[in-house]
Amino acid sequence: MTTTPIRTLPASLDTATALVGPALHEAVRRHLGLELELVVDYHHGWVEADGSPATGWGGKLLRPALALLSARAAGGAVADGVPAAVAVEFVHNFSLLHDDIMDGDTARRGRATAWTLFGVPRAILAGDALLTAAVSHLLGARGTGARSATTSLMAATQRMISGQASDVDFERRADVTLAECLRMAGDKTGALLSCASSLGADLLGANPALVRRLAAFGEHVGLAFQLVDDLLGIWGDPARTGKQVGADLRVRKKSLPVVAALNAPGADELAALYARPEPFDDEDVRHVADLVELAGGRDWARDEARRRVATAEACLDGVADDVRADFLEVTAFITGRRF
Amino acid sequence: MTTTPIRTLPASLDTATALVGPALHEAVRRHLGLELELVVDYHHGWVEADGSPATGWGGKLLRPALALLSARAAGGAVADGVPAAVAVEFVHNFSLLHDDIMDGDTARRGRATAWTLFGVPRAILAGDALLTAAVSHLLGARGTGARSATTSLMAATQRMISGQASDVDFERRADVTLAECLRMAGDKTGALLSCASSLGADLLGANPALVRRLAAFGEHVGLAFQLVDDLLGIWGDPARTGKQVGADLRVRKKSLPVVAALNAPGADELAALYARPEPFDDEDVRHVADLVELAGGRDWARDEARRRVATAEACLDGVADDVRADFLEVTAFITGRRF
Numbered sequence: 001m002t003t004t005p006i007r008t009l010p011a012s013l014d015t016a017t018a019l020v021g022p023a024l025h026e027a028v029r030r031h032l033g034l035e036l037e038l039v040v041d042y043h044h045g046w047v048e049a050d051g052s053p054a055t056g057w058g059g060k061l062l063r064p065a066l067a068l069l070s071a072r073a074a075g076g077a078v079a080d081g082v083p084a085a086v087a088v089e090f091v092h093n094f095s096l097l098h099d100d101i102m103d104g105d106t107a108r109r110g111r112a113t114a115w116t117l118f119g120v121p122r123a124i125l126a127g128d129a130l131l132t133a134a135v136s137h138l139l140g141a142r143g144t145g146a147r148s149a150t151t152s153l154m155a156a157t158q159r160m161i162s163g164q165a166s167d168v169d170f171e172r173r174a175d176v177t178l179a180e181c182l183r184m185a186g187d188k189t190g191a192l193l194s195c196a197s198s199l200g201a202d203l204l205g206a207n208p209a210l211v212r213r214l215a216a217f218g219e220h221v222g223l224a225f226q227l228v229d230d231l232l233g234i235w236g237d238p239a240r241t242g243k244q245v246g247a248d249l250r251v252r253k254k255s256l257p258v259v260a261a262l263n264a265p266g267a268d269e270l271a272a273l274y275a276r277p278e279p280f281d282d283e284d285v286r287h288v289a290d291l292v293e294l295a296g297g298r299d300w301a302r303d304e305a306r307r308r309v310a311t312a313e314a315c316l317d318g319v320a321d322d323v324r325a326d327f328l329e330v331t332a333f334i335t336g337r338r339f
Numbered sequence: 340m341t342t343t344p345i346r347t348l349p350a351s352l353d354t355a356t357a358l359v360g361p362a363l364h365e366a367v368r369r370h371l372g373l374e375l376e377l378v379v380d381y382h383h384g385w386v387e388a389d390g391s392p393a394t395g396w397g398g399k400l401l402r403p404a405l406a407l408l409s410a411r412a413a414g415g416a417v418a419d420g421v422p423a424a425v426a427v428e429f430v431h432n433f434s435l436l437h438d439d440i441m442d443g444d445t446a447r448r449g450r451a452t453a454w455t456l457f458g459v460p461r462a463i464l465a466g467d468a469l470l471t472a473a474v475s476h477l478l479g480a481r482g483t484g485a486r487s488a489t490t491s492l493m494a495a496t497q498r499m500i501s502g503q504a505s506d507v508d509f510e511r512r513a514d515v516t517l518a519e520c521l522r523m524a525g526d527k528t529g530a531l532l533s534c535a536s537s538l539g540a541d542l543l544g545a546n547p548a549l550v551r552r553l554a555a556f557g558e559h560v561g562l563a564f565q566l567v568d569d570l571l572g573i574w575g576d577p578a579r580t581g582k583q584v585g586a587d588l589r590v591r592k593k594s595l596p597v598v599a600a601l602n603a604p605g606a607d608e609l610a611a612l613y614a615r616p617e618p619f620d621d622e623d624v625r626h627v628a629d630l631v632e633l634a635g636g637r638d639w640a641r642d643e644a645r646r647r648v649a650t651a652e653a654c655l656d657g658v659a660d661d662v663r664a665d666f667l668e669v670t671a672f673i674t675g676r677r678f
Contacts, residue, residue, distance in 0.1 A: 032497065033497065033504065035501050035504035035508065101463065119507075121440075121507045122507060124437050124440065128433075128500050129504075132497045136494065151478055158471045159372070162372030162468075165372065169374060
């Protein structure tokens, strides 16, 4: 980790907030029943649990920003990508609502998770409602590619669900290979970012070769994002991550650097420690982090993230210069600032 | 309740089992990741929890049977309706997987529910995967109406989710009106049966007026089905329902006959008993059932179910005689045999 200063928000994210924010509100009103509006509005960060306006800040709308850029990459106007942006953000929030229940997470973006306030049933239903609304919204959009885009969104969603299922399974297994772990990360994180990065173009009926290149770009960015996230889960600065030092190690998470280390020669001590049932104290966490680093897990993850970003950039060859620059700025925001 | 003998299975249900059963298997293999296949196969009743072939019996495939009939109503072949039948059954099973978690139900169709065997995370994910697969499958089907049918399926799914959310809310409320309760039942049960009864026709690009009539048929059948189910939940024969006498009363369920009674004049004693926190013993259950009957809840529900069936039948005017007869046979199977 170098000490690159936190960059200001890319202009593309401001555009997404300005254009997609109101569209998300409107789409919730249009597609969802009144029963779940409060849960969904709360989860999006628009209201507090009692329905009063929220003072805080919703998500960063990274995926919507990518969807809007992909519409521009296909020669469309930014606004043409809005239905794709809304749909992909709905799918993202569907997954967050359900993942928080499965993982037992009680906080997200500095607030209590929906299931802790509204109960598991309503949080499950709110996720279901958002997934359903994503399909209705995208399929009802103008654009010759609405059917193709919806098909692509569902394929990505299915991969994301498989990835989360693998993640759940991996918790119980001691023999996870690096290839399995990379596949899981690709499914869980890469698939939706890949879809987001191409969905606007898909909706506009763009050349399939362009759609594929944009999808490949997002897939690599997604992997890089996961690698960086995993690095931060071990060596991140608590002041910046908002998590404990070595948060992922404490819960014995089989993150990419750890699995890389476990599968490297001479990782016996690390494997034994990870298999031990007793909780780690601060000293253990430091020691385990050192073992992961010594086995090459940290270097590998850092190098792999850089390789992925470089490959992602190469996928943008032929995209108009201004759009390419904006894609790269968002990529740097997602991954670069945190190396 | 008269003692009408249980009828044999309508031929339409045999057709559905023969045609749709294999298609469901194939669609699970095609759309879902390997990670969740066991959970989904178990839930469908195809395998035991250890993956060995199941000896029992899956669902009745009522909704698929209706979807196939709707394809015939539009002049198509039975086989033309199969993608619609698969999609609607997937949505039905998505809802069962999630509802069992929300309701804390430990048994369904005489077997342990999926979440009790595989855990809540995998059961949530299996439901999510089925909903996603339903969309992929229907949208990828041949038939000029694939986009229209998928839109219709999502609208029905959204209503079903709203209905379940209302049901969750009603548990905490003492002031549920009959109108609210009917709306909830329409959303929770009517919407998907309405969609099933028209989805095959929709997929084939049938005349919108026919699609609407078939949808209205299914909506009324759905309401009748819910009313009959609610009657059985109070006065059903345990030997035939597989539940305790007065099962719904024991859990203070705000079913339609109860809400009708609670909103009738002079229901003070019933209201007081229903609001009492102590569990009901057998004597209480008998007394509460009598109070519901005395307030007219039983007669109202029985009459309303009959009215709904009659209205449903009228919606089939103009449908070819053989198809109409099959629709009515399925209707009788769903509702009639249990009056």
